[in-house]
Amino acid sequence: MALDGEYLKEIEAARKDLRQLLQSKKQFSPIILRLAFHDAGTYDVKAKTGGPNGSIRGELNNPANNGIKVAVDFCEQVKAKHPKVSYADLYQLAGIIAVEVTGGPIIPFVPGRQDARNQQDRGALPNPNGDAKHLRDIFHRMGLNDRDIVVLSGAHTLGRANKDRSGFDGSFTENPLKFDNSYFVNLQKEDKPGLVKFPTDKVLLQDPAFRRYVQLYAKDEKTFFAHYAESHKKMSELGFQPPRAVVKA
Known part of the structure; x- marks a missing residue:
């Protein structure tokens, strides 16, 4: 993916829209943050598979992702306005803004993630009953x-x-x-x-x-x-x- 000026403008426009939406609907912030975590959380550092590549939208049947469709649908309204922005960038940018609008730290964001071409959820996510x-x-x-x-x-x-x-x-x-x-x-x-x-x-x-x-x-x-x-x-x-x-x- 080439980070040309046009794409960077789209990212900033998407950032503005996400911030406006989440400021007015803060109740969605936790599930948006969970979306960002779960899309990234399948990464395997040895196999170089999974990670923040937008594939979670095709992995909603994974029991660990129960409820995340709400966040996917929420982000879709921004994606519709800015179709050039990858899902991978959109979900991570949304997670960062969810933290920001609820009073958390400002997290630097570097765009340019490419969307995976297929399902990637090979890496397990944390089980709340684990040790x-x-x-x-x-x-x-x-x-x-x-x-x-x-x-x-x-x-x-x-x-x-x-x-x-x-x-x-x-x-x-x-x-x-x-x-x-x-x-x-x-x-x-x-x-x-x-x-x-x-x-x-x-x-x-x-x-x-x-x-x-x-x-x-x-x-x-x-x-x-x-x-x-x-x-x-x-x-x-x-x-x-x-x-x-x-x-x-």
């Missing part, structure tokens, strides 16, 4: 490290668990439409009625290597935001080699 080994197996397969695992788990500050998707019901924080460090603060507190903790959340406190990051982010939101922005960008670019910009004479 520390499961989390490491999944995220290390993507090429992410322990800090990435913990800080990206902080995205649970947005949204809620749904019985038909994860087997759990309830939000992770008191304000599920505000991106902050309350997920980590709550992890260190006793369980509260109405709030959910997956086994994969609780293991972040049980595992010593994970726990030190939980404690850091619960105490220091600024550091959480800085690390989150780094890891989210990293996740959104798994297997992606940014193309060179083409400047027309």
Whole structure:
């Protein structure tokens, strides 16, 4: 894909439309963020397959993707206005803006992802009932490290668990439409009625290597935001080699 001026203009126009939509309909932000995570999360660093390539729109029958059609349909209204923008770019840009409009950090976005020609979901996504080994197996397969695992788990500050998707019901924080460090603060507190903790959340406190990051982010939101922005960008670019910009004479 050539990053010519026309494509970059389309990206900026899509960014503007996504921001306007999500600012007026913030309730869609959590599922949009989940869309971005799940499209990227199939990446296999050794096989060089999967990743943020837009293929998730053909993978909605995967039980791990239950409910994500809502986000795919939401993004389709922007795609219709900007057909030149790849689905791969659109979904990752939407995820970044979902974080931004709910009060989270500004995450740099580099366009140029190409859409996969076929279904790519060979890499498993995290199971909420998994243990520390499961989390490491999944995220290390993507090429992410322990800090990435913990800080990206902080995205649970947005949204809620749904019985038909994860087997759990309830939000992770008191304000599920505000991106902050309350997920980590709550992890260190006793369980509260109405709030959910997956086994994969609780293991972040049980595992010593994970726990030190939980404690850091619960105490220091600024550091959480800085690390989150780094890891989210990293996740959104798994297997992606940014193309060179083409400047027309």
